Amino acid sequence: MTNARHIEEIGQVLEGGQTGRDSVVSASWRRCVELYGMDPMRSDPAYIVTESELRDHRKQAEWMIAAARSGLQSLFRQVAGQNYVLLLTNAQGVCVDYFGDDLFTEDLRNAGLYLGSNWSEDLAGTCGVGACIVTQEPVTVHQDDHFGNAHVALSCTAAPIFDSLGQLAAVLDISLLRSPTPKSSQNLAMSLVTSAARRVEMANLMAESPRDWVLRLSSSPEFLDVDPEAAVRLDGAGRVLGYTRAARRLFPETGPILGRRIDEVLSVSVDDLPDLMRDRPTEERVIEMRDGGALFGHAIAPKAPRQPHHGMRRGGALAGLSGGDPAMARLLGQAERLAPGTVPLLITGETGTGKTKLARAIHMMSKAQGFISLECASLTPQDLAELCPDTVSLTTLMLRRIEELSPETAIALSGLLDRRPDLRTLSTSCLDPARIALPRTLFHRLTGCILSVPPLRMRRDLDWLMSRHLRRHAADTIRLSPSARAELMGRTWPGNIRELEQVLDTAAALCVGPVIDLPDLPSPVGCEPADGPVDGPEDGPATPANPWASLEQVLIACDWNMARAARRFGVNRSTILRRMRAAGLRPPE
Numbered sequence: 218m219t220n221a222r223h224i225e226e227i228g229q230v231l232e233g234g235q236t237g238r239d240s241v242v243s244a245s246w247r248r249c250v251e252l253y254g255m256d257p258m259r260s261d262p263a264y265i266v267t268e269s270e271l272r273d274h275r276k277q278a279e280w281m282i283a284a285a286r287s288g289l290q291s292l293f294r295q296v297a298g299q300n301y302v303l304l305l306t307n308a309q310g311v312c313v314d315y316f317g318d319d320l321f322t323e324d325l326r327n328a329g330l331y332l333g334s335n336w337s338e339d340l341a342g343t344c345g346v347g348a349c350i351v352t353q354e355p356v357t358v359h360q361d362d363h364f365g366n367a368h369v370a371l372s373c374t375a376a377p378i379f380d381s382l383g384q385l386a387a388v389l390d391i392s393l394l395r396s397p398t399p400k401s402s403q404n405l406a407m408s409l410v411t412s413a414a415r416r417v418e419m420a421n422l423m424a425e426s427p428r429d430w431v432l433r434l435s436s437s438p439e440f441l442d443v444d445p446e447a448a449v450r451l452d453g454a455g456r457v458l459g460y461t462r463a464a465r466r467l468f469p470e471t472g473p474i475l476g477r478r479i480d481e482v483l484s485v486s487v488d489d490l491p492d493l494m495r496d497r498p499t500e501e502r503v504i505e506m507r508d509g510g511a512l513f514g515h516a517i518a519p520k521a522p523r524q525p526h527h528g529m530r531r532g533g534a535l536a537g538l539s540g541g542d543p544a545m546a547r548l549l550g551q552a553e554r555l556a557p558g559t560v561p562l563l564i565t566g567e568t569g570t571g572k573t574k575l576a577r578a579i580h581m582m583s584k585a586q587g588f589i590s591l592e593c594a595s596l597t598p599q600d601l602a603e604l605c606p607d608t609v610s611l612t613t614l615m616l617r618r619i620e621e622l623s624p625e626t627a628i629a630l631s632g633l634l635d636r637r638p639d640l641r642t643l644s645t646s647c648l649d650p651a652r653i654a655l656p657r658t659l660f661h662r663l664t665g666c667i668l669s670v671p672p673l674r675m676r677r678d679l680d681w682l683m684s685r686h687l688r689r690h691a692a693d694t695i696r697l698s699p700s701a702r703a704e705l706m707g708r709t710w711p712g713n714i715r716e717l718e719q720v721l722d723t724a725a726a727l728c729v730g731p732v733i734d735l736p737d738l739p740s741p742v743g744c745e746p747a748d749g750p751v752d753g754p755e756d757g758p759a760t761p762a763n764p765w766a767s768l769e770q771v772l773i774a775c776d777w778n779m780a781r782a783a784r785r786f787g788v789n790r791s792t793i794l795r796r797m798r799a800a801g802l803r804p805p806e
């Protein structure tokens with residue numbers, strides 16, 4: 218088409234005439250004239266940002282470039298030798314990554330198909346990237362679909378890439394300097410670029426999600442594990458934390474998606490996710506949609522927190538005391554350096570935080586041969602004399618809860634330590650050191666260095682501690698359901714690790730089958746018991762410690778409707794079924 222005819226057609230479209238142009242293109246032409254005040258007669262060259270602007274754009278888009286790189290590389294391999302060029306632009310239209318044939322670099326650069334070119338519609342006129350940013354949909358802008366005369370040789374197909382919060386983050390564009398005249402020649406490019414964009418969103422969601430559940434979805438079982446269509450990131454209560462664009466169609470068109478519970482739109486609750494993991498046959502991982510359709514699901518469990526690398530390997534007994542909590546890591550680093558010496562150590566922290574356990578671990582890494590452990594509360598001067606026989610080799614004297622030493626025993630202890638340089642003390646206390654009422658000389662004798670153990674509510678490795686305790690103390694197969702895990706993650710743990718262990722041991726004893734569910738958890742100690750799982754006078758004898766005692770009453774109250782009973786207990790239907798079987802309950806004939 219000649220330039221004159223192109224300008225004439227734009228004029229016709231502006232006057233509301235039908236020229237057979239795609240509606241996306243004619244709408245963009247109208248914006249170019251009416252919104253951006255562009256003149257189709259002008260033939261502006263490509264707009265290129267300065268080097269320092271490009272550096273800033275690339276820096277801000279670093280995460281997206283990283284997530285997209287391997288997808289772009291494989292797409293470029295697919296189209297190799299066909300003169301395509303790939304551009305990744307940010308949401309403003311600036312090209313921040315580029316794959317093209319080196320042979321044509323100069324031509325591509327002249328056409329603006331290069332790093333730093335700005336393809337936003339208000340600068341470049343109707344073009345693939347610009348129209349894609351405005352419509353947020355995949356588009357092909359082919360040859361004289363372009364508004365400006367400078368770009369009419371190009372064919373550009375672009376697809377949007379959204380971040381996991383649903384915001385436009387980037388555009389992936391595949392362009393040709395010269396192409397066949399029919400626009401349909403770009404159908405394959407459209408299909409390639411939209412699937413590449415979907416994979417980039419998936420890679421980005423996965424990279425963000427090591428601590429959360431991810432549910433990947435596909436309408437075909439064959440592609441579920443290798444190339445799923447959509448994915449959502451979920452917290453322990455099954456609420457949506459992030460999603461890929463294709464997952465949007467699962468949710469109602471109006472209203473927010475973030476924070477919505479997945480069981481509102483799919484027939485799965487967070488407790489069903491373990492049954493959707495890859496070890497199950499794909500055909501069994503069917504999920505019904507609320508609108509009657511069905512999808513296949515692949516759930517990916519949160520990864521355990523990684524052990525941080527501290528430059529040196531903590532060995533022996535200290536190694537197993539933390540699952541990557543930064544405060545614990547610092548404390549254990551200090552303990553390791555202090556363990557082989559003879560400096561007396563005071564270990565402070567709330568009850569049950571693991572002071573005694575730490576003291577024992579330090580002893581195991583020390584040079585001491587003997588180990589004497591004394592409870593200060595009941596200790597008398599006579600006990601001291603009897604329990605600490607004379608030795609010549611270095612011995613660890615562990616003094617538990619030194620704040621409870623009686624005044625006479627404190628005097629006797631000072632005397633003992635004066636006489637016995639072979640004793641290295643490791644003391645523990647639940648008090649702040651400033652509040653320990655001991656004779657000052659004894660206090661300083663016991664306190665060469667203070668190690669403070671953090672309370673459990675401040676630790677970031679709670680998940681690790683729970684998994685490890687269950688692995689070591691419960692039957693092999695026992696695990697926490699995601700909602701039970703989330704509930705425990707939210708507690709404040711005034712009794713610290715000791716309380717955690719008791720809660721897990723109780724729950725492991727109460728649960729039926731291999732999964733600890735929400736109702737198996739005893740209520741937090743020292744708090745008002747939480748509202749029972751059921752309400753109304755028909756609750757029966759259910760106690761917070763064993764809410765399942767009321768299962769039959771709840772079922773009767775719900776007319777044996779398992780879904781309703783499941784909602785009352787806050788579990789899924791299959792749990793109710795399992796519980797009914799275990800309790801020998803059957804609905805009336």
Ligand SMILES: Nc1ncnc2c1ncn2[C@@H]1O[C@H](COP(=O)(O)OP(=O)(O)OP(=O)(O)O)[C@@H](O)[C@H]1O
Pocket residue numbers: 537538539566567568569570571572573574575645646647682714715718
């Ligand atoms: N780092 C840890 N990892 C796993 N379990 C731990 C850890 N620290 C402590 N525990 C467990 O927690 C429980 C309480 O630990 P410990 O007796 O050492 O606490 P404490 O601070 O000395 O308590 P208290 O001051 O009440 O005597 C024990 O069963 C112990 O095995």
